[in-house]
Amino acid sequence: MSIMSLQNVKVCFESQVILKSINLEIKRGEAFVIIGPSGQGKTTLLKTLSGLVTPQNGKVFIEQKEWLTLSFKEQLPVLRKMGILFQKNALFDSFTCIENIAFPLQELGTLTEREIEKKAEYFLDAVGMAHARDLFPDEISGGMQKRLGIARALALDPEIIFYDDPTAGLDPITAKKIIDLIIFLKNQQDSTIVAVTNDMNRAYQLADRIGMVIDGGLLMTGTPEETRNHPDLRVQQFIHGNLTGPLNAMT
Ligand SMILES: Nc1ncnc2c1ncn2[C@@H]1O[C@H](COP(=O)(O)OP(=O)(O)OP(=O)(O)O)[C@@H](O)[C@H]1O
Numbered sequence: 001m002s003i004m005s006l007q008n009v010k011v012c013f014e015s016q017v018i019l020k021s022i023n024l025e026i027k028r029g030e031a032f033v034i035i036g037p038s039g040q041g042k043t044t045l046l047k048t049l050s051g052l053v054t055p056q057n058g059k060v061f062i063e064q065k066e067w068l069t070l071s072f073k074e075q076l077p078v079l080r081k082m083g084i085l086f087q088k089n090a091l092f093d094s095f096t097c098i099e100n101i102a103f104p105l106q107e108l109g110t111l112t113e114r115e116i117e118k119k120a121e122y123f124l125d126a127v128g129m130a131h132a133r134d135l136f137p138d139e140i141s142g143g144m145q146k147r148l149g150i151a152r153a154l155a156l157d158p159e160i161i162f163y164d165d166p167t168a169g170l171d172p173i174t175a176k177k178i179i180d181l182i183i184f185l186k187n188q189q190d191s192t193i194v195a196v197t198n199d200m201n202r203a204y205q206l207a208d209r210i211g212m213v214i215d216g217g218l219l220m221t222g223t224p225e226e227t228r229n230h231p232d233l234r235v236q237q238f239i240h241g242n243l244t245g246p247l248n249a250m251t
């Protein structure tokens, strides 16, 4: 059963068409990974699926509800089931690491202060940041900020998690560990994942299905195995980092 879907969705910013006639169904419990060259609309697609970007045309369904027809009050219970890691992390600069994780939990209003602290500590530790507990975001490295953003999204036990570039700026070993953790928690909580990454090793590690945003469209490339063997030249050029042919204009 689909948990989110886009039907004939078109997204424009000012007069620029970013995505045109996108059709996509995300199944409950799957890990869907979006790949594609920079600036083509991966973040825009992720934000459209999570209801944060309003398309000019088409329909967005989240949990079978037609998203754009709902009031904010009707959207709220669904939004509470979502966790988002933004590409730029969107951390609270004036909060310490532990406070960054604790704050959304306090906002939920369902846990005691002690429970919140324990949970925040658990997730800080899970991303290897226990030592940075009382530091502020500008006192930690870029990779640590990314891990903090992930811990903050995960601590909400979301049913649907959106990760925009979760391993950007991480070294290969930390990147693999972070994806291991994301998969471990996904299996434990039976959640649904939509992730953007251009790190093909991590895409293969995480994905049930992969789709590539290119030329305003979404090219479904299939399972990791199918993606590796995909006949479309643009896919092969992209996954092998080979910028000859049509992608040459990007260099
Ligand atoms: N809020 C916005 N207002 C205007 N233009 C936007 C906005 N968000 C995105 N764009 C434009 O839409 C296009 C796609 O942007 P998007 O961020 O989705 O790309 P991306 O594939 O995620 O790129 P990257 O790999 O660099 O993160 C870009 O040309 C960008 O400038």
Ligand SMILES: [Mg+2]
Pocket (backbone or CB within 6 Å): 042, 043, 044, 087, 164
């Ligand atoms: Mg992006």
